[in-house]
Amino acid sequence: MKWYFSNDAPIYAQLIGQIRRGIVSGVFPPGERLPSVRELATEAGVNPNTMQRAMAELERDGLVYSQRTAGRFVTEDRGRIDDFRRRLAAEHVRRFLEDMEQLGFSRGEILSLLPQATRKEGDAHGDPGM
Amino acid sequence: MKWYFSNDAPIYAQLIGQIRRGIVSGVFPPGERLPSVRELATEAGVNPNTMQRAMAELERDGLVYSQRTAGRFVTEDRGRIDDFRRRLAAEHVRRFLEDMEQLGFSRGEILSLLPQATRKEGDAHGDPGM
Amino acid sequence: MKWYFSNDAPIYAQLIGQIRRGIVSGVFPPGERLPSVRELATEAGVNPNTMQRAMAELERDGLVYSQRTAGRFVTEDRGRIDDFRRRLAAEHVRRFLEDMEQLGFSRGEILSLLPQATRKEGDAHGDPGM
Amino acid sequence: MKWYFSNDAPIYAQLIGQIRRGIVSGVFPPGERLPSVRELATEAGVNPNTMQRAMAELERDGLVYSQRTAGRFVTEDRGRIDDFRRRLAAEHVRRFLEDMEQLGFSRGEILSLLPQATRKEGDAHGDPGM
DNA sequence: GTGGTCTAGACCACC
DNA sequence: GTGGTCTAGACCACA
Numbered sequence: 222m223k224w225y226f227s228n229d230a231p232i233y234a235q236l237i238g239q240i241r242r243g244i245v246s247g248v249f250p251p252g253e254r255l256p257s258v259r260e261l262a263t264e265a266g267v268n269p270n271t272m273q274r275a276m277a278e279l280e281r282d283g284l285v286y287s288q289r290t291a292g293r294f295v296t297e298d299r300g301r302i303d304d305f306r307r308r309l310a311a312e313h314v315r316r317f318l319e320d321m322e323q324l325g326f327s328r329g330e331i332l333s334l335l336p337q338a339t340r341k342e343g344d345a346h347g348d349p350g351m
Numbered sequence: 352m353k354w355y356f357s358n359d360a361p362i363y364a365q366l367i368g369q370i371r372r373g374i375v376s377g378v379f380p381p382g383e384r385l386p387s388v389r390e391l392a393t394e395a396g397v398n399p400n401t402m403q404r405a406m407a408e409l410e411r412d413g414l415v416y417s418q419r420t421a422g423r424f425v426t427e428d429r430g431r432i433d434d435f436r437r438r439l440a441a442e443h444v445r446r447f448l449e450d451m452e453q454l455g456f457s458r459g460e461i462l463s464l465l466p467q468a469t470r471k472e473g474d475a476h477g478d479p480g481m
Numbered sequence: 482m483k484w485y486f487s488n489d490a491p492i493y494a495q496l497i498g499q500i501r502r503g504i505v506s507g508v509f510p511p512g513e514r515l516p517s518v519r520e521l522a523t524e525a526g527v528n529p530n531t532m533q534r535a536m537a538e539l540e541r542d543g544l545v546y547s548q549r550t551a552g553r554f555v556t557e558d559r560g561r562i563d564d565f566r567r568r569l570a571a572e573h574v575r576r577f578l579e580d581m582e583q584l585g586f587s588r589g590e591i592l593s594l595l596p597q598a599t600r601k602e603g604d605a606h607g608d609p610g611m
Numbered sequence: 612m613k614w615y616f617s618n619d620a621p622i623y624a625q626l627i628g629q630i631r632r633g634i635v636s637g638v639f640p641p642g643e644r645l646p647s648v649r650e651l652a653t654e655a656g657v658n659p660n661t662m663q664r665a666m667a668e669l670e671r672d673g674l675v676y677s678q679r680t681a682g683r684f685v686t687e688d689r690g691r692i693d694d695f696r697r698r699l700a701a702e703h704v705r706r707f708l709e710d711m712e713q714l715g716f717s718r719g720e721i722l723s724l725l726p727q728a729t730r731k732e733g734d735a736h737g738d739p740g741m
Numbered sequence: 742g743t744g745g746t747c748t749a750g751a752c753c754a755c756c
Numbered sequence: 757g758t759g760g761t762c763t764a765g766a767c768c769a770c771a
Contacts, residue, residue, distance in 0.1 A: 661755085
């Protein structure tokens, strides 16, 4: 697992995002045991407490569960994982459409604009803001 | 102008976003004089310092300019405005595609998924994360 | 506010319980500003981080909300507060009945046993266990 | 005997509770020989050490006693068992009343509220806290 | 001054 | 060794 962080969001939140993405995309398969918090923390180069916080949140979301002394595991509930994937996607879509409409793009324009978007779109700079 | 704020981003950033959007979408037409910082601040219900900070940033971006005595004006440079609009849009697109790909959606899936997205696509909860 | 802690549960959890109780029972009325985390922490004799954690959880439950720099406030949503009161009560009832039934008490016995229970029930010792 | 565990309490404590309940409710009658620690452990799916610890505690409470060679037995002292049952019940009652009063319920309200509590009284979520 | 985040380091219960 | 909790102390953005 490769870890990278920006400075426009708290590290623990970025950890959540990256791990969640790992689960949702199958890097961490359902039911699999995750490395210990300490391991993950050193691997990611963050403080164990920070990693612990991320894990706690993932646990609250039901994506992972901890077994008292055995370690932490990805949920076996594939439905839940898939549900999450869909929810995250839907949220991305919603935000995207909202953002574009606020810039004055119609649905039609958006749809026609999207396919031509290729890798490395150019010099867009940083956070487009809210 | 209607102002509204969430608590998941600094006020000044939300101000920037909303004013920029006003300019880009024509609510504040090119060359038009903006209300004073004080006026805008009370109208938006924020601290004048905060509004001032937002204005300073918009000035840096060249979307507004201030004339010592007469006040602050939207740039007359329509090209610049339109450029900004495109840049913001491109950045939104880039991020959106990146996010979706990280969730394991292919370009094709994204394109086919988007049109059916209608208003209020389910209650995805909160920030989809980075 | 009087703070007291046992050692059979994490402090942060006890903080949550006590503050929640304060909100639900009206010690902290709806809409009222709470003392700062630092204040509460010193008052309760705990580390600010611990109090912060408790607050974060109360916020997640929607019982309090924080306004970026102004401080933290009890929700104005009396319905939510009352809802919580009922939920907590229902949960207490559920657990109580479950516990008693597991000891072999019938509903009738429980009901007839309850009224005679008076203050200072005697030398019951500690946690009755699960 | 059916064993089940939650993850909000140590396994050994849950074992104690369940076995004690078995004794108090007659599943393990007075004087009966208990299965060996090893047997019980495999049956419950826990580490023998953990089961051993639970047994030790039950012995301390005088609910079971071990006879060097023959194994472990439930106490024949029905008085002690019944005493225990009453003590546990009293403690449950005390806690319940205390909890409810802290939520602002009067004795009268509690008594009138209890009988209508039927199976599955709504989905209160998780630990009602201390 | 407020909330929020992060680190470092420690201790504990559990198995 | 595992997860969990707590403290102490620091720094930051925000208004």
